[in-house]
Amino acid sequence: MDSIKSGWFSEFSPLWPGICLSLEVEDVLHKEKSDFQDVMILKTKSNGTALILDGVIQCTESDEFSYQEMISFLPLCSHPCPRNVLIVGGGDGGVAREVSKHPDVQLIDQVEIDRSVIEVSKKYLPFMSQGFQSPKLNLHVADGFAFMEKCDQKYDVIITDSSDPVGPAESLFQHNYFKLMRKALKPGGIVCSQAGAVWIDKHTVVSTFSHCLKEFKSVAYGIVSVPTYPTGQIGFVLGSLNPDTNFKVPLRKFSDEELDKMNCRYYSSDIHASAFVLPRFAVKLLEDAKRGDISQQNGKTVK
């Protein structure tokens, strides 16, 4: 928690050595060591209120909407009728806020491991934690992995809104987790998981994508722009049990009027399709992963 110096918060991480984003701090609204991680809420000068976990920016008021909308609507709009949804993680409430907007969704289970994140979000991030007020939502404070072991063919869509693959979220990036999700899905079910940034963390992208390929019949990797994340973007891996799912073509196309009503500031059907159009170097990376050209050695991606 010594990440604030001379009025600036700096985001150092072994996941992106040699690069650091800093935000000028107006006020430290909260900091604590929860049972799982360091939790901090900052009032920044440029980006509004920000949630920091273990020294890493999770969301800022200025740009959280792009991430929340995309991790929610990419899978939801790729499913013909997403009635029952499970959210793993997402303790700030942002994903619950977006998922509850979808008219087909009837029931949302959410399982977040860290009660402290929920509590500070309710207090300091009302624009996100409003998601917890949805009558569709059942919020469980528990380990997502353990929670899902008890589920069998229960959900149409499972969204994993985790922090990075170090600390409490590590297990959510493993092969076993994708197996568990497959079991917890109804036939034709869809998953969407935070899966690393292709410019900076090829290992996480490739390994998550490969796990998903092993368990799901149709798989894609999509990108969203989030200025306060490292490299300014992050990716999602999506998998479907229906081999005919084409993630690039949303089944549910909301009109501009509907998107306005849902206060979607980033997502549209066009943006949905374009999220899966990747730069050539990323296309090649995932093609290699598909062909199994990439083997895993000592946790590093080698070709």
Add this chain to the structure above:
Amino acid sequence: MDSIKSGWFSEFSPLWPGICLSLEVEDVLHKEKSDFQDVMILKTKSNGTALILDGVIQCTESDEFSYQEMISFLPLCSHPCPRNVLIVGGGDGGVAREVSKHPDVQLIDQVEIDRSVIEVSKKYLPFMSQGFQSPKLNLHVADGFAFMEKCDQKYDVIITDSSDPVGPAESLFQHNYFKLMRKALKPGGIVCSQAGAVWIDKHTVVSTFSHCLKEFKSVAYGIVSVPTYPTGQIGFVLGSLNPDTNFKVPLRKFSDEELDKMNCRYYSSDIHASAFVLPRFAVKLLEDAKRGDISQQNGKTVK
């Protein structure tokens, strides 16, 4: 030039107050005060060699390709036959490198105001300044604005690869500059200009887009991901004298084999099209600009 402290370079700018990207420095390879700006070359730990002008990152070895490819191929592939091309700025040689790859291009004039940038790029950024070796290229050290005043219907495509709209590049973001470019273009000619990032600099985006709208018959704003630029992306304004130009559909579609041969790591026809698919908040911003709802008051964008 006091932007390096404790082995880290930090990019502070009044254009993005309260946010700062820092790169760990292995070595300061060069620094000087040229006739126009502070010029610095850093060897960074994470991103290879980097060119810094007036304290702002212009390009790093790790990610410059996305910017250079897109600012070049978006306009070139939107033109039916881009024979004569003018590059304004681009003193690192990266745009010349890309433009010279296009098989239709026969002649490239480039006008860069700062000889020092060319010299340090030749010495420290050979992967970019290789562009200066093209037999198609005539390199002029001069003011782009003054250079173009003498041109009349000479070019098929004009690419403006400038630094940000403070300092030597300021005039390249003004309405008069778009008038000049129109005059220097052959019938059906196309321009592409660096035009600010939509997450952080709405004023530059809207004003550049509006200037372009006044002078050109078909206009679009496209986005490219550049991790070491503020917000991780930057935008281009493109304008065509041909009202039938549809920037979203490239006229020239290179095959994968051709793109491999040209060493394109970011650009493809699909990426071309998707660059113009904008998040809803950006669509609305530009629609407002089109409708003229936005008036300029004291240099600030007000609605």
